[in-house]
Amino acid sequence: MRNSDLDQKIIRYGIIGCGMMGQEHLRNIALLPGARVAAIYEPNELMANAAKAIAPNARLAMSIPDLLADDLDCLLVASPNHVHVDQLEEVARIRPLPVLMEKPLYTSPEQGARLEALRASYPAPVWVAMEYRYMPPIQTFLDEIERATGGVTMLTIREHRFPFLPKVGDWNRFNRNTGGTLVEKCCHFFDLMRLALKSDPVRVMASAGQAVNHLDEEYGGEVPDIWDTAYVIVDFASGARAMLELCMYAEGSRYQEELSAVGPAGKIEALVPGPGRFWPTHLGLPPVPQVIVSPRHPKGPQTVDIPVDPTLLAAGDHNGSTFYQHQRFLSVVRGAAETEVTLDDGAWAVRMGLAAQQSAVTGQAVTF
Incomplete structure (x- = not known):
């Protein structure tokens, strides 16, 4: 898609992980003109229901592959720390979209080595969420x-x-x-x-x-x-x-x-x-x-x-920082x-x- 088309398009987020921080992201995405949450993958039923209450028009996906089958422009990953690298590797295999990845990026030296391999090959932008x-x-x-x-x-x-x-x-x-x-x-x-x-x-x-x-x-x-x-x-x-x-x-x-x-x-x-x-x-x-x-x-x-x-x-x-971060990330997704x-x-x-x-x-x- 051309950048000019992205400038006009509503950017559709897919969300992986909707606990406390994921729900903060949902509330802030709702304040952004030109963006909406299209699909959510959250395996915990209580958290999934809470996320659905914030983003009622979002589809609840059953897995990461199911999420990635949706018409998405970017991803937010706000899952527990120790699964970040696993999930980024899964996204890379299936459909490497632009990603806003919550901190910390990884949790162990072994994961750090795997991340280095991803960094060399991942074809889309990855923004680490340092709010x-x-x-x-x-x-x-x-x-x-x-x-x-x-x-x-x-x-x-x-x-x-x-x-x-x-x-x-x-x-x-x-x-x-x-x-x-x-x-x-x-x-x-x-x-x-x-x-x-x-x-x-x-x-x-x-x-x-x-x-x-x-x-x-x-x-x-x-x-x-x-x-x-x-x-x-x-x-x-x-x-x-x-x-x-x-x-x-x-x-x-x-x-x-x-x-x-x-x-x-x-x-x-x-x-x-x-x-x-x-x-x-x-x-x-x-x-x-x-x-x-x-x-x-x-x-x-x-x-x-x-x-x-x-x-x-x-x-x-986080004193408004989550909103301002998403503003900048959206500019990256739009190629600007x-x-x-x-x-x-x-x-x-x-x-x-x-x-x-x-x-x-x-x-x-x-x-x-």
Whole structure:
């Protein structure tokens, strides 16, 4: 089909996986002009019914081959982490459409090797869903980072948040399914580090573990092994350093994510609140995202509110970023733009997470 025809066509999505994150995608696709969900494959009956309630005109498919038999223009994959590579391989064999693939791209070194083979042969665009890039306060932070800092030498990302939520079959309670917390949750932040610093990592050091959450839970006779606390330090080829601080039992925080970048000219920060549905109503309205620029000369912090469209806030838990991500992905599907978050970006984020997991277990730095 010619690009001019795609410009006029309603883009038809096929969805693989419609749990909590998949349903957020459904709500955001519904807000996009020129797009609709045509078919959904979700093997869990409860989640399939919930997805059908959001997208009532979508067909419920019985399998991935059944889904791919529909008249589709692109796919969204939002299934559990450990099946992403299996499913992408299946799509590649049957009908390789443009794909928006939820993070993390894969969960183990063995899957990483299989992904490399796919990357060399997959004929359509694959966009890795790193939503944090598209949160309005973080976008502003990234847009202004060079001007504010004069070139970043130190980058800090802090996430103080709620514990992992329940998922279908409790798959997210075990490292074998998630890749580990520093892959599952923190690949977003490793992606932001590479993006902000415009450099690749050379060494990772981490201290992490399970301190508070899930210790009194049991599934099939197993206690969860997913971590809830971590410090990770990353050295980059550019000479810059970055640090991640994660705490998953700090849901009482005013802001969920706090980013800070410093360089010879000054400092810039982004303050990002967590999902509005978790904000205590007795405290009034949730906090508004902010960006703060603190030059060295003349001294004086400058704070700017970065409000997010309430409609987008209501559609998901990621400060509108899911909607903005889909806008850009649709431009790729229509042939009007290039993929912004590539398979290489997604693979680096997982490599960094796996290296951090290894460093925390062994007590040794991991080099690339």
